[in-house]
Amino acid sequence: MAEYSAFSLLKNALTGNKDWKPAWRKPDPKASYDVIVIGGGGHGLSTAYYLAKEHGITNVAVLEKGWLGSGNVGRNTTAVRSNYLLPANTRFYEHSMKLWENLSHDLNYNVMFSQRGCLNLAHTPAQFDDLARRGNAMRHLGVDAELMTTADIARLVPALDVSGSARFPVIGGLMQRRAGTARHDAVAWGYARGADRRGVDIVENCEVTGFLRDGDRITGVTTTRGEIRAKKVALAVAGSTGRVMQLAGIDHMPIESHVLQAFVSESLKPIIDTILTFGMGHFYISQSDKGGLVYGGDLDGYNSYAQRGSLPIVDEVMSEMLALFPGLARVRMLRSWGGVCDMSMDGSPIITTGPLPGMYLNCGWCYGGFKATPASGWCFAWTIAKDEPHEFNAPFTLDRFYRGLVIDDKGQGATPRMH
Amino acid sequence: MLITCPYCGPRDVIEFSYQGDGNRARPQPASQNLDAWNAYVYDRLNPAGDHNEIWQHSGGCRAHLRVVRNTLTHEISSTTFARGDHKSAARHKAEGKS
Numbered sequence: 001m002a003e004y005s006a007f008s009l010l011k012n013a014l015t016g017n018k019d020w021k022p023a024w025r026k027p028d029p030k031a032s033y034d035v036i037v038i039g040g041g042g043h044g045l046s047t048a049y050y051l052a053k054e055h056g057i058t059n060v061a062v063l064e065k066g067w068l069g070s071g072n073v074g075r076n077t078t079a080v081r082s083n084y085l086l087p088a089n090t091r092f093y094e095h096s097m098k099l100w101e102n103l104s105h106d107l108n109y110n111v112m113f114s115q116r117g118c119l120n121l122a123h124t125p126a127q128f129d130d131l132a133r134r135g136n137a138m139r140h141l142g143v144d145a146e147l148m149t150t151a152d153i154a155r156l157v158p159a160l161d162v163s164g165s166a167r168f169p170v171i172g173g174l175m176q177r178r179a180g181t182a183r184h185d186a187v188a189w190g191y192a193r194g195a196d197r198r199g200v201d202i203v204e205n206c207e208v209t210g211f212l213r214d215g216d217r218i219t220g221v222t223t224t225r226g227e228i229r230a231k232k233v234a235l236a237v238a239g240s241t242g243r244v245m246q247l248a249g250i251d252h253m254p255i256e257s258h259v260l261q262a263f264v265s266e267s268l269k270p271i272i273d274t275i276l277t278f279g280m281g282h283f284y285i286s287q288s289d290k291g292g293l294v295y296g297g298d299l300d301g302y303n304s305y306a307q308r309g310s311l312p313i314v315d316e317v318m319s320e321m322l323a324l325f326p327g328l329a330r331v332r333m334l335r336s337w338g339g340v341c342d343m344s345m346d347g348s349p350i351i352t353t354g355p356l357p358g359m360y361l362n363c364g365w366c367y368g369g370f371k372a373t374p375a376s377g378w379c380f381a382w383t384i385a386k387d388e389p390h391e392f393n394a395p396f397t398l399d400r401f402y403r404g405l406v407i408d409d410k411g412q413g414a415t416p417r418m419h
Numbered sequence: 420m421l422i423t424c425p426y427c428g429p430r431d432v433i434e435f436s437y438q439g440d441g442n443r444a445r446p447q448p449a450s451q452n453l454d455a456w457n458a459y460v461y462d463r464l465n466p467a468g469d470h471n472e473i474w475q476h477s478g479g480c481r482a483h484l485r486v487v488r489n490t491l492t493h494e495i496s497s498t499t500f501a502r503g504d505h506k507s508a509a510r511h512k513a514e515g516k517s
Binding site: 253301310345416 | 420431432433437439440453454457458460461462463464465466467470472488490491492493
């Protein structure tokens with residue numbers, strides 16, 4: 001069964017690499033399917049994969065507006081972690097972490113998942129107490145977490161300025177050792193191949209332009225490649241949630257679309273072998289296998305559907321990086337880009353049936369959707385197949401905002417740009 | 420991005436604070452209409468295109484502004500005071516007071 005193995009590598013190397021099959025077909029859409037998944041990003045592809053693998057539903061189409069992996073699955077900073085405070089989030093993201101730990105094996109595709117740890121820094125005693133509280137909450141639910149002293153941190157990340165003269169001296173941190181990074185393109189391609197091999201049609205360059213309806217019920221979609229009918233239509237369109245829901249006649253959602261920038265520096269020799277987050281601002285950094293520093297910070301702060309950012313945030317992110325790593329002052333930034341994030345009103349996602357009959361909704365990932373990719377698809381597939389949520393995504397309803405059941409890990413309230 | 424404050428003229432976006440969707444209607448404080456409060460707090464129009472939004476010139480004259488900005492291109496087509504009574508600020512300036 002395994003298509004990629006040491007044996008197949010050797011065999012294809014000896015025969016000139018001419019016999020590899022494309023990782024997925026390029027089928028024309030059929031007239032109807034059991035399930036249509038709108039959005040060929042990580043979440044849409046993993047949803048299709050788990051529909052086929054876990055629930056035996058293979059008459060599925062994934063419709064992608066552009067090319068596969070052109071959205072946020074290829075634009076994130078690849079961090080995978082499950083260091084949340086609130087139980088609903090912790091359980092969900094820990095389920096995701098467990099799927100990540102076996103993902104390369106499960107997909108027979110190397111997603112280069114590297115459990116290098118994620119360290120949140122504290123710069124005040126109160127912040128350190130807060131991290132201790134979060135660590136305890138995590139351990140209470142069986143997730144690994146450990147507090148680190150400044151001396152521990154100095155040993156782990158020698159380049160970090162932990163001196164008392166730093167702008168915000170580091171007084172400790174919370175480490176999740178099982179956290180890490182993965183190669184985001186491989187995640188999209190691996191899920192696509194896995195879904196394709198089980199019979200799922202992945203239809204690229206196929207933009208949904210409207211919904212087919214029978215009364216209230218959604219019965220299919222109109223697309224740039226014709227009408228496609230389906231018993232169930234599932235949305236996993238992240239930053240475009242507002243636009244697609246408007247096609248279905250739903251104008252208002254508890255979502256705002258914001259742009260988040262990410263940056264890559266020139267390649268350096270190994271300098272940071274973990275994911276590090278700053279506590280006195282919004283900044284995170286890791287180093288890719290190619291040696292580039294991968295880092296980012298806050299949203300631009302105002303609604304945006306443009307997949308590019310503005311300069312004030314570039315300035316802010318760089319100054320935060322230098323507050324932590326003065327030695328990086330002369331490192332050159334190679335690239336920056338932006339992705340459109342579906343910021344929900346409480347910072348937590350929505351994975352649910354509805355809101356219209358025949359429709360299923362997966363959105364609200366804020367800027368943390370990449371780490372959720374396996375569990376998001378797993379739970380969404382369950383919800384689509386059984387018409388009811390799994391216990392892991394049962395709290396992530398759309399109506400929780402109106403029922404006083406928000407899941408606000410940061411305690412920020414209904415200000416999406418702050419989550 | 421430049422925002423043209425009706426009082427101060429064109430200024431860099433870093434002088435302004437974003438206050439979000441300007442389409443929301445706040446119910447009367449005594450209102451017990453839960454749906455209206457829920458809609459005010461949680462529901463957003465979130466268009467891809469012209470967006471009616473509120474900004475404050477917090478690093479300048481501190482006036483609240485109603486801005487129509489395109490969320491795809493960031494082009495600003497209109498900037499006005501969010502409240503009509505900001506005319507008083509303009510009058511203040513015309514009278515030469517500091």
